Amino acid sequence: MTTGGHGFDGVERRGLMFVLSSPSGAGKTTLSRMLLEREPGLKMSVSATTRQMRPGEVDGRDYFFVGKPRFETMVEQGELLEWATVFDNLYGTPRAPVESALSAGQDVLFDIDWQGTQQLHQKASVDVVRVFILPPSAADLEKRLHSRAQDSDEVIRKRMSRASHEMSHWAEYDYIVINHNVDEAFAEVQSILKAERLKRERRIGLVGFVRNLQSQLQT
Ligand SMILES: Nc1nc2c(ncn2[C@@H]2O[C@H](COP(=O)(O)OP(=O)(O)O)[C@@H](O)[C@H]2O)c(=O)[nH]1
Numbered sequence: 020m021t022t023g024g025h026g027f028d029g030v031e032r033r034g035l036m037f038v039l040s041s042p043s044g045a046g047k048t049t050l051s052r053m054l055l056e057r058e059p060g061l062k063m064s065v066s067a068t069t070r071q072m073r074p075g076e077v078d079g080r081d082y083f084f085v086g087k088p089r090f091e092t093m094v095e096q097g098e099l100l101e102w103a104t105v106f107d108n109l110y111g112t113p114r115a116p117v118e119s120a121l122s123a124g125q126d127v128l129f130d131i132d133w134q135g136t137q138q139l140h141q142k143a144s145v146d147v148v149r150v151f152i153l154p155p156s157a158a159d160l161e162k163r164l165h166s167r168a169q170d171s172d173e174v175i176r177k178r179m180s181r182a183s184h185e186m187s188h189w190a191e192y193d194y195i196v197i198n199h200n201v202d203e204a205f206a207e208v209q210s211i212l213k214a215e216r217l218k219r220e221r222r223i224g225l226v227g228f229v230r231n232l233q234s235q236l237q238t
């Protein structure tokens with residue numbers, strides 16, 4: 020699915036699809052924002068959703084907030100790379116921005132659930148890096164959902180009761196990060212991204228780079 024871009028060291032490599040999943044409230048959004056601020060060359064995939072906008076959210080930045088008929092048209096027209104139903108709402112990844120970012124040599128960050136992660140992995144397994152974020156405890160998870168103060172008590176109860184189901188998919192991920200302390204969790208997520216960017220299989224320019232080095236050594 021991806022074509023090459025140039026890595027920070029000038030060696031061409033394939034773009035990667037960096038997925039963060041977690042039960043609601045474990046810290047995906049916080050960690051995603053930190054990554055985007057500090058990691059050049061990483062672009063957020065903005066999903067479409069039929070859920071209500073929360074206070075502070077911006078249409079087109081946090082999500083594309085659409086009605087159900089528009090979402091269904093996107094599905095029918097093949098405009099979504101993956102989509103799923105989560106908490107009674109529809110969520111999906113618009114295909115075009117992801118494809119154009121990858122072909123411009125950028126990496127793409129996804130905040131999607133386990134269903135979407137499975138679909139992406141089926142389509143582009145070698146380019147997908149899957150990271151699952153766990154909360155340190157159920158009490159912390161509940162505290163964080165309340166501290167965010169953006170959902171009603173009923174919505175929070177629903178999210179807590181879904182957490183165990185979502186967590187049951189942890190073993191489908193390549194990396195597991197426990198978000199005790201946000202700075203430490205961020206450092207771990209950033210290390211994963213940095214290491215994955217260096218993977219030999221993605222660095223399609225290495226053959227030419229090494230050949231060139233060898234020819235310099237032989238003269
Ligand atoms: N499959 C899929 N899941 C998504 C997408 N966008 C968001 N989600 C997931 O939907 C769930 C609910 O997201 P949201 O309503 O923003 O609440 P949050 O859990 O507090 O971030 C989270 O698990 C997200 O990762 C998408 O495009 N596709």
Ligand SMILES: Nc1ncnc2c1ncn2[C@@H]1O[C@H](COP(=O)(O)OP(=O)(O)O)[C@@H](O)[C@H]1O
Binds near residue numbers: 042045163198
């Ligand atoms: N390590 C942490 N310690 C304490 N609070 C945190 C930590 N990580 C995130 N939070 C807070 O928890 C709440 C939920 O985090 P958020 O990133 O919105 O989760 P998610 O996107 O997974 O639903 C937010 O108010 C956030 O500031």
